Structure formats: C-alpha cells, structure tokens
Amino acid sequence: METLLKAKLRLEQVNLYTKLSGNAQGYPILQDISFEVSEGDRIAIVGPSGAGKTHLLRLLNRLSEPTSGKIYLDNQEYHQIPVLQLRAQVTLVPQESKLLGMTVKEALAYPLVLRGLPKQTIQQRVSDWIEQLHIPDDWLGRTEVQLSAGQRQLVAIARALIIQPQILLLDEPTSALDAGTAYRVMHILTQLAQSHKTTILMVNHQLDIAQMFCTRLLHLAQGRLLSNQSASSVDWNKLRESLIQAEAEVNEEWG
Ligand SMILES: Nc1ncnc2c1ncn2[C@@H]1O[C@H](COP(=O)(O)OP(=O)(O)OP(=O)(O)O)[C@@H](O)[C@H]1O
Numbered sequence: 001m002e003t004l005l006k007a008k009l010r011l012e013q014v015n016l017y018t019k020l021s022g023n024a025q026g027y028p029i030l031q032d033i034s035f036e037v038s039e040g041d042r043i044a045i046v047g048p049s050g051a052g053k054t055h056l057l058r059l060l061n062r063l064s065e066p067t068s069g070k071i072y073l074d075n076q077e078y079h080q081i082p083v084l085q086l087r088a089q090v091t092l093v094p095q096e097s098k099l100l101g102m103t104v105k106e107a108l109a110y111p112l113v114l115r116g117l118p119k120q121t122i123q124q125r126v127s128d129w130i131e132q133l134h135i136p137d138d139w140l141g142r143t144e145v146q147l148s149a150g151q152r153q154l155v156a157i158a159r160a161l162i163i164q165p166q167i168l169l170l171d172e173p174t175s176a177l178d179a180g181t182a183y184r185v186m187h188i189l190t191q192l193a194q195s196h197k198t199t200i201l202m203v204n205h206q207l208d209i210a211q212m213f214c215t216r217l218l219h220l221a222q223g224r225l226l227s228n229q230s231a232s233s234v235d236w237n238k239l240r241e242s243l244i245q246a247e248a249e250v251n252e253e254w255g
Pocket residue numbers: 018020027029047048049050051052053054055056
C-alpha cells in the first residue's frame with residue numbers, strides 16, 4: 001500500500017484500441033499496461049517500431065484517452081484533472097515540434113507568456129536556459145525553416161524545460177542531436193531529476209544513452225509491457241540483441 005501512496009504516476013490495466021475501418025472491435029495499440037513511476041525517476045521506454053511507445057506518451061499527455069483502465073497523477077484520476085492543468089505538470093516533447101512561425105527566442109518565451117509571468121522573469125528564465133543548453137545567439141532570430149532537425153529538437157527540449165514541469169515526456173529526444181549535445185541534454189535532465197525531483201519518461205532507440213541515463217527501463221513489444229525493471233538489473237547486451245532481432249522481424253513483416 002505504501003508504494004501506491006508514493007507513486008507520482010500510476011497506470012492500472014490500461015488498454016488502448018484504435019478504430020480502423022472494417023474492424024468493429026478496433027486495433028489493439030496498448031494492452032494491459034500497469035506500472036508506477038516515482039518522483040525523480042528517469043525512465044527509458046524501449047521497444048521495436050510499432051511497439052506502442054509514442055502512444056503511451058500520448059496517453060500520459062492526454063492526447064489520447066485509454067479505451068479502458070486508469071491513469072493517476074498523485075493519486076488523482078487523470079480525467080478529473082483539467083487538461084491544461086495536467087499538461088502544465090506533465091509536458092510532452094514530441095518527435096516533431098513546431099515553432100508556429102515564431103522565432104526561436106519568441107518560441108522559448110511563449111509558454112511563459114501564456115502563463116502570465118512578469119516580463120523580467122520571462123527574459124531571465126529564457127536567458128538562463130539559452131546559456132545552459134548552449135543555444136547560440138545566431139539561432140535566436142531564426143524561424144523553424146531556418147533550423148536543422150537537431151537544432152529544432154534542442155529548441156523543443158528547451159521550451160519544455162523552461163516550463164519546469166513535474167513530469168517530462170520525451171519522444172526520441174536525442175535522435176537528431178550530435179553526440180556532444182545529446183550528452184549535455186542528458187546531463188541537464190539528470191541534474192533536474194536529482195535536484196528538482198523532475199520525473200522523466202523518455203522513448204529512446206539509443207541504448208547507450210538509456211543505459212547511462214535511466215534509473216528504470218520499460219520494454220514494450222506489440223503493445224504489451226514485456227518488462228519493467230531497474231536499470232542496474234538490465235542485461236544491456238541481451239536487450240540490445242533482442243531489440244535488433246525484434247526490429248528485423250518488424251522489417252520482414254513490412255517486406
Ligand atoms: N492513427 C493510427 N490508427 C491506427 N493505428 C495506428 C495509428 N498510428 C499508429 N498506429 C499503430 O499503432 C501502433 C503503435 O504505434 P506507435 O507510434 O505508438 O509505435 P512506436 O513504438 O512509437 O514506434 P516507432 O519506434 O516507430 O516510433 C503501430 O502498430 C502503428 O502502426
């Protein structure tokens with residue numbers, strides 16, 4: 001019972017089915033997913049393509065609703081929490097982020113403007129994160145089309161960090177970053193988790209990053225949770241081999 005009270009996030013037998021034409025029952029995307037997450041956990045979510053990783057993050061950000069089962073934040077059922085309030089606490093950085101025609105500097109400030117923070121606080125916080133993430137001055141006046149995929153990814157991560165959410169959901173956050181920037185971002189996230197008890201759930205195909213960064217690992221396959229274990233108990237070589245094998249099988253299926 002004690003663990004239930006301490007859980008920051010809890011999923012109980014969550015199922016997600018998507019309606020596809022010609023299939024009345026729907027297509028199973030996630031099945032019987034149950035796990036708990038504590039404050040300050042750094043969780044890597046791994047699994048082959050199509051395993052349901054992105055949909056799991058979408059459920060946690062309420063971009064989708066479970067077909068059945070329950071999700072709790074601090075013991076409060078998800079659907080009882082107003083969605084904007086929930087998203088201020090549980091923030092998603094999707095694989096592709098848009099700056100909506102804004103410059104980088106405007107886009108970084110925008111989430112804070114929406115929250116009505118004083119101008120000086122906004123400027124200070126934006127400058128702090130620009131410095132911490134080593135975002136060069138010459139990016140600040142650029143719009144989305146003037147940034148590379150990696151630059152856009154870093155700006156998207158900065159926008160989420162600026163809000164200081166309690167739970168940060170990241171969908172392949174380092175896939176387009178160079179190695180140096182990826183490790184810098186991971187180092188900052190680790191510090192945040194340790195100093196502010198920020199909880200991090202990150203989908204990642206780069207197992208070396210997951211191994212170095214995470215405290216727990218969730219392994220999904222075909223919409224089911226294959227394992228939920230502490231990072232220290234993972235056999236990383238075995239996991240690497242099984243993911244390569246599973247990915248090859250997915251590719252074979254697609255011919
Ligand atoms: N709009 C949709 N309608 C129906 N099924 C979908 C839809 N979008 C995705 N799917 C299916 O849902 C399953 C899970 O997709 P999801 O994107 O969550 O996988 P993933 O593990 O994140 O994959 P990847 O690593 O390739 O990003 C896949 O089988 C996919 O084909």
